[in-house]
Amino acid sequence: MSWFVAKAPLPAAPLPASLAGELTAFIEYLRVERQLSPHTRSNYQAHLEAMAAELVRLGVDDWARLEASQVRSLVTRMHKAGLAPRSLATKVSALRSFCDWQVRQGRLPANPARGIVTPKQGRPLPKNLDVDEMYQLLNITDEQDPLAVRDRAIMELMYSSGLRLAELVGLNLADVKLDERQLRVTGKGSRERVLPMGRMAVEWLQKWLKVRPLLAGDEGEALFVSKRRQRLSARSVQERLDGWGNKQALNAHVHPHKLRHSFATHMLESSGDLRAVQELLGHADLSTTQIYTHLDFQHLAKVYDSAHPRAKRDPATPEDE
Numbered sequence: 001m002s003w004f005v006a007k008a009p010l011p012a013a014p015l016p017a018s019l020a021g022e023l024t025a026f027i028e029y030l031r032v033e034r035q036l037s038p039h040t041r042s043n044y045q046a047h048l049e050a051m052a053a054e055l056v057r058l059g060v061d062d063w064a065r066l067e068a069s070q071v072r073s074l075v076t077r078m079h080k081a082g083l084a085p086r087s088l089a090t091k092v093s094a095l096r097s098f099c100d101w102q103v104r105q106g107r108l109p110a111n112p113a114r115g116i117v118t119p120k121q122g123r124p125l126p127k128n129l130d131v132d133e134m135y136q137l138l139n140i141t142d143e144q145d146p147l148a149v150r151d152r153a154i155m156e157l158m159y160s161s162g163l164r165l166a167e168l169v170g171l172n173l174a175d176v177k178l179d180e181r182q183l184r185v186t187g188k189g190s191r192e193r194v195l196p197m198g199r200m201a202v203e204w205l206q207k208w209l210k211v212r213p214l215l216a217g218d219e220g221e222a223l224f225v226s227k228r229r230q231r232l233s234a235r236s237v238q239e240r241l242d243g244w245g246n247k248q249a250l251n252a253h254v255h256p257h258k259l260r261h262s263f264a265t266h267m268l269e270s271s272g273d274l275r276a277v278q279e280l281l282g283h284a285d286l287s288t289t290q291i292y293t294h295l296d297f298q299h300l301a302k303v304y305d306s307a308h309p310r311a312k313r314d315p316a317t318p319e320d321e
Helices: 017-032 039-055 068-080 084-105 129-139 146-161 166-170 199-211 232-249 256-271 274-281 290-305
Strands: 182-186 191-198
Touching: 017 039, 017 084, 039 068, 039 084, 068 084, 146 166, 146 182, 146 199, 146 232, 146 256, 166 182, 166 232, 166 256, 232 256, 256 274
Parallel strands: none
Antiparallel strands: 182 191
C-alpha cells in the first residue's frame, strides 16, 4: 500500500527541485492572487505533494513532460492502493487546477489532467423518516397560529405529493384544485405534471386558505406566503421544518427533501410500483428512482430479520448437515 493511504506513513522522500519549485510557486499564486485561506492552501499542497511523490515513482521528474497517460497510471495506482473515490477525485481536481495554472504560465502546452476520469463515488442512500416519525412530525394541532397552520399544510402537502422544495415554493393558488384533490406542479426542465393530493393535505390546505388573507396582503398569486406578505422562500421553509423537527422531538434532522424521500420510500413499500413512483416524483430517468429500491430492500430486510424464524441463526447451533 502506498504511503498516501497508510495509517502511519513513513516520511516521503524530498521531491526533485524541478517539481517542488513549481508547486511552491503555485501555492504562492493561491495565496496572493486567489487569496485562498491557509487551510485551503494547505490542502492543495498536501494533495499535490502526494501526487507528485507518486509521479516520481512513475519516472516523472519535470512537470513540462507530464503526459495524460502518466496521470491515468497515477489514478489507477492510487485507486488500487485503496484510496477512496472521493479522496482520489479531490486529488485529481487539485492536480487539474495546478496544470491549468501551468498552461497559463506557458510551462505546459496542454493540461494532461483534463478529461481524466476518476472512479465514481458511491451514491449515498437518501435518508427518510419512518411512518411513526412522520406522524410525530405532523402532529401539529395549533390552529390559532396562522404560521403553524401554514407549516402543517406545507408538510402535509410535501409528504402527500412528494414535492421538491422549488416546486413547493413556486406553487400558485391557481395550481391547486381542492375539489378534485389535484395539484399542478412545474418541475425540473419546466416539465408540468398533475399530482393527486391526500385527504389530510386537502384538509390542511383548506384550513390554511382560510387564514392566508391574514398574511397575504397584496400577494395575490403565491399559495404559501410569509409574515412579510411575500411568497415564502426556500430558505424559510428549510428553517421552519428544522424548527418543527426539534419542537416535535424527532431525533432526525428534518429538511424538505427528507419529506420527499419519505414519500417515495413509503409509496414504494406499499405499492411496489416503481414506474408509478417515478411519475409522481417527476424523474425523467427511471434509474434516478431506482435508488429507492435499495431503501425498500432495507425495510424488507428488517421485517425479515424480525419476523422469520430462521432469519437469525443461534451461533451455538451447528450448520445443518
